[in-house]
Amino acid sequence: MEHNSLNERAFISDHYIARSSAIAARLVGGEMMIMSAVDSTFFTLNQVGTAIWQAADGRTPLSEIITRTICAEFDVGHVQAQTDAEQFVKDLAEHGILRISDQPIIEASPLPPIPA
Numbered sequence: 603m604e605h606n607s608l609n610e611r612a613f614i615s616d617h618y619i620a621r622s623s624a625i626a627a628r629l630v631g632g633e634m635m636i637m638s639a640v641d642s643t644f645f646t647l648n649q650v651g652t653a654i655w656q657a658a659d660g661r662t663p664l665s666e667i668i669t670r671t672i673c674a675e676f677d678v679g680h681v682q683a684q685t686d687a688e689q690f691v692k693d694l695a696e697h698g699i700l701r702i703s704d705q706p707i708i709e710a711s712p713l714p715p716i717p718a
Contacts, residue, residue, distance in 0.1 A: 614688050615668065619700050620660030620707040627655075640698035650676055651690055658700055660707030664691060 621627075624639040634652040636645045647655055650672060657667040664687060672683045694700040701707055 614691060614702055615665040615684055616663050616704075618660055618662065618703050618706050619654075619658040619664050619667070619691055619695075620703070621655065621658050622698050622701055624698055636699055638697045638699055643697045643699075645694070645697075645699065650678075650686075654687060654690060655694075655700070660701070660703075660709075664688070 622638075622640075625636050626639065627634055627636045629635075629652070632649060632652065634645075634647040634655050636647065636655070637643070638645075653671050653675065654664075654667055657671050665684075668680065668683050668687050672678060672687060673680055676683075678686075691700055691702060695702050
């Protein structure tokens with residue numbers, strides 16, 4: 603069951619996240635710049651947001667991304683990382699940037715090429 607809108611507070615750490623194919627994205631100076639084709643919303647993600655977005659392969663649960671990437675690479679405790687990551691993922695999902703599912707998302711979009 604894939605979620606397009608998450609209006610109620612729900613723990614999504616055990617859900618899988620994947621990048622939408624309805625976006626335009628480019629990595630600039632270590633920050634990901636993303637535009638939603640759904641509503642033309644433009645996002646500039648900081649380093650933590652970029653790390654989550656890049657790890658959103660549809661096969662890795664958010665809880666694993668939090669533990670292996672966010673807590674390991676950034677100076678943040680697990681509880682704070684989980685709270686912030688869940689809100690971040692829900693916000694991007696509401697704009698069609700990320701997809702959330704309680705099962706792996708096989709047809710996830712690959713990362714766009716990083717310019718040389």
